[in-house]
Amino acid sequence: MTAIRVAILTVSDTASQDAAADRSGPTIKEILNMNPAFSCEDTNCHIVPDDTTAIKKVVEGWCLLHKVDLVITTGGTGFGQRDVTPEAIAPLLHREASGLVHLLLSMSLKHTPLAALSRPVAGTILNTIVITLPGSVKAVKENMEALLSGGVIQHAVELTRGGSGKQVHEKLAASDASNKPQEQQQKEPSKHQHYAHHHHHSHEAPKPRSHDPSAPASARHRKSPYPLISLQEALDHIKQNISPLPTYTLAVNHTLRGHVLAEDVYAPHDAPPTATTSVDGYALRSTDKPGVYPVLTSRNHSISTILPEGCIYRINTGGPLPAGTDTVIMVEDTRLVSTFKDADVADGEEKEVETMVQVPAGENVRAPGSDAKTGDLVLQKGERILSSGGEIGTLAFVGRKEVKVYRKPVVAILSTGNEIVDLHRPAPQPNDGWGGIFDTNRPSLRATLEGLGYDVIDLGIVPDDIDPHVTTIKKGLDNADILLTTGGTSMGPTDLLKPVIERHFNGTIHFGRVTVKPGKPTTFATIPTSEDISKPVFALPGNPASALVMFHIFVVPALRRLGGWPEEFCNLPRVSVQLQSPMPLDTRTEFHRVIIRAGINGLKAFSTGGQRSSRVASLSGANGFVVLPPKAGDSPSRLEEGTIVQAVVIGEIQML
Structure with a gap:
């Protein structure tokens, strides 16, 4: 977790007059600076008098702009007439943290009964935690010890940042388990025996179910040791075992496209900061009658100076109005009267312009803050930065030069098989004339x-x-x-991926067979790469159509989850389509490759022809998969033309 950004506010009439009198604020900073998990800059240490307005202004500034993760105030929490910190902070809280209040009081009451007269409050303002401490140095030390003990604050900040707190919870579970009688522990198997999380924790490696790849072919399994699971079960395994990658900060430019915001973005100032024009024209007063006026420009008049009576100011779209003006007349409502002459006696700069109409106040004017006011939430954590440009434009519009985003995953791909040949580096043909199969999967x-x-x-x-x-x-x-692999997932003696994952990398196979067509042997695993991290591996079938279909169904959701996409957007969208030809049903959920076209009567799905798993041409031109339900019992053996079904969209929908 990145360093926790802390702001410290000392509330004291005395210290606000003489900073040297503040001892509690520096004490808090000194305690935090001894812990590398925290970062407290001098610019985030302030002193205000015992005044509710002053307290609110500073705290709101920190929280609404999300400049810090944690605000700690000291002073003004007692029963004195000037002790108003609780009254200033409590109305600002979006969520109260009564547990933190209890923790502070419990710690202080161990040392003095007078702590009962303290009135701390705690909670969150947006994504920032706010905690109020007493003003005495002794009480501050006691309370800080309570907050830092056991990682209370670190855990709270992780949760407010959007984390799961998984590591803390699992440590607690492990601690509980270690305190149980051995017999009871044996009766309660850990969930780690079934699932390996993206955040990997040290535990006994799962027992391999795959065959020993070093044994002869006769020793291989005749039946798969991996149970057939449903499509939804497979998707659930992916969701449970993959977590977003860490966040980092990037410059706001075109390279942000495709990332997901890892922070809320607030407007740091009003936009526009001053009144500006929405048209090309002339700024003037709404009291100015139609008539002929001298023209001033930025070359001969400062916008901060009040516009002289009887003049107008030429202005272009987006430009600020000069002082003293309250409206803008469009160029189309004016007529050129005269120009200045240059040395060659040619027409030059505008000298006089006639206004044809009187313009009411505020006409063609964007008021300050009309697009965004200071502190407005303009983009939310979890929003995708699309290539259409709106999000990047918004960030630039409010002046953000950099922003925190989730890291996009880097993907490694490989193909397996002695029979596979690189299209551009074909191996020499053997004597029997067999030249191999060109590798379709890696390039596609x-x-x-x-x-x-x-x-x-x-x-x-x-x-x-x-x-x-x-x-x-x-x-x-x-x-x-x-890691994405293709081939080597079936029952052949040389299908090595599952055995290698389990036996050489201590990986966990979360599923090895799925009731889908094509793609039944699709495999999803996680491999521990360090003490805390496991990386996902998808072993896709070798048949090209199967590999590409399974990529869109299983790998795309995994990639999106790694990149911080909100859960509701991880799976590709589904739409209702009308079949334009009969489609047979299988005992498995089938993804029939189609071309989806939009017409006046809705979306229509046209089959791409033969659906054999090796026929990659079935994906040529396809922009969707019709999801055919499995045939069960006495259900029809096919869906007829005209049937309305669901389809997964993988590309741009065409027009009829």
């Missing part, structure tokens, strides 16, 4: 990934041997956030 997946805005590391083609698998997977884990 890379094109899709880069089209979605992800950086890709191409690890090439890996032969069906254990050592190359181990070496290449390790390289992918070292350099990427997620």
Whole structure:
């Protein structure tokens, strides 16, 4: 977790007159500076008198602009007539934290019964935690000890930043388990035996279910040890075992596209800061009658100087109005009367212009703050920065030069199989004339990934041997956030991915078979790469159509979750479409590749033809997958033309 930004406010009539009298504020800062988890800059240390307005102004400034994660005040929490800190802070809180108040009082009451006369308040203002402490140095030290003990504040800040607090909760669970009788622990298996989280915690590696790849072919499994699970169960496994990547700060420019905001963005000032014009024309007074007026410009008149009576000021769209004016007349409502002459006696600058109408006050004027006022929430944490430009434009509009975002995942891809040949580096043909199969998956997946805005590391083609698998997977884990493989997921003796993941990397296979068509052997795993982090691995089928369909159904949601996308946007959108041809049903959920076209009567789905899993041409031109439900019992064997069904949208919808 990045350093917790702290602001300290001392509330004291005396200290506001003489900063040297403030001992509590420096004490808090000294305590925090001894802990590397906190950051407290001098610019975020203030002193105000015992005045509710002054207290509110400083605290609101810190919180509404989200300049800090934690505000600690000291002083003004007692029973004195000038003790007004609780009255200033309490109305500002969006959520109260009564537990923190109890913690502070409990600690102080251990030392003196007079602590019962303290009136602390605590809670959150937007995403900032606010805690009020007494004014005495002794009480401050006692209260700070309580807040820092056991990581109370660190955990609270993590939660307000949008974190899950998973590590803290699991440590508590582990502590509880260690205090239980051994017999009871054996009866209550840990959830770690079933699920490996993106935040990996040290525990016994799961027992491999895959065959030993070093054993002969006769020793392989004849039936898959991985249960068939439903589409929804598979999606749930992905959601449960992948968490967003860390955040970082980027400059506000075109490269922000595709990222997700990791902070709320507030307007730091009014926009526009002063009255500006929304048209090209002339600024003047609403009392000015139609007539002929001398023209002033920025060359001969400062906007901070009141415009002389009987003059107008030429102004372009977006420009500020000069002092003394309250309206703007459009160019179209004026007539040029005369110009200045230059040395060549040619027409030059405008000298006089006739206004044809009288313009009411505020006409064609954008008032200060009419687009955004200071402290307005202009973009929310979790909003996607789209390539359409609106979000980047908004950030630039309010003057944000940089912003905190979730890191986009880097993706490593590889293909497996002795039979796979690189299109541009084909291997020599063997004597039997077999030349291999051109690798379709890497180029198609890379094109899709880069089209979605992800950086890709191409690890090439890996032969069906254990050592190359181990070496290449390790390289992918070292350099990427997620690994995509194709091939090697079925029941062949040389299908090595599941065994290598389990036996050489202590990985957890969360699912190895799904009741979908195409893509039944699709595999999702996580591999621990350090004490705290596990990285996701998707082993997609080798058949090209299967690999691409499963990429859109399973990998895209994982990539979005890693990149901090809100949960409701992680899966690709679904729309209702009308079938334009009959479609047979399978016992599995089937994704039938289609072209979705929009007409006056809604969306229509046209099949791309044969749907064989190896027929990558079925995806050529496809912009969606019709989701065909599994056939069950006495249900029809196919859906007829005209049936309304759901379709996953993977590309731009065409027009009929």
